[in-house]
Amino acid sequence: MGLKALSVGVVLLILYGYARRREPRVHIPVMLSAFVIDMSIVAYIEGSREAVRQAMGPTSPLMKLHLACSILTLALYLVQIGSGILKARGVAVPFHRQTGLAFLLFRVGNLVTSFLIPTHNLS
Incomplete structure (x- = not known):
């Protein structure tokens, strides 16, 4: 399966998890699965393409924009996981919903920009 198809699958998984946000027994494992798959994609891209080194050079x-969406997505994954853990422990976390929407926006931005960037023999 190509990386872009896998990325589409992750976004669909996130949307499913968001739709089931009021059901922690479904929401939490779905969102954690999306995180694990996304981190695997990032590790593969970095390992096979030296993405960080290339991003440090001249770029379009x-x-x-794609890199900004990617970095913000990763940061917001951590915010969401941390605030989700607190929420599961009964701590009031008023920003979990808002940061979740920002996370969704940046993850979709990452997906859209990945389709707009020219690639050379990449999945």
Whole structure:
């Protein structure tokens, strides 16, 4: 399965998890699965393409937007996991919903920009 198809699958998984957000027994494992798959994609891309090294060099504005969406997605994954753990323990976390929507926006932005960036023999 190509990386872009896998990425589409992750976004669909996230949307499913979001739709089931009021059911922690479904929401939590679905979102954690999406996180694990996404981290696996990131590790594969870095290992096979040296993405970080390439990103440090000259790059297009579209690639910069893609990188910004990617970095913000990763950061917001951590915020969501941390606030989700607190929420599961009964701590009031008023920002979990808002940061979840921001996370969704940046993850979809990451997906859309990945389709707009020209690739060379990449999945």
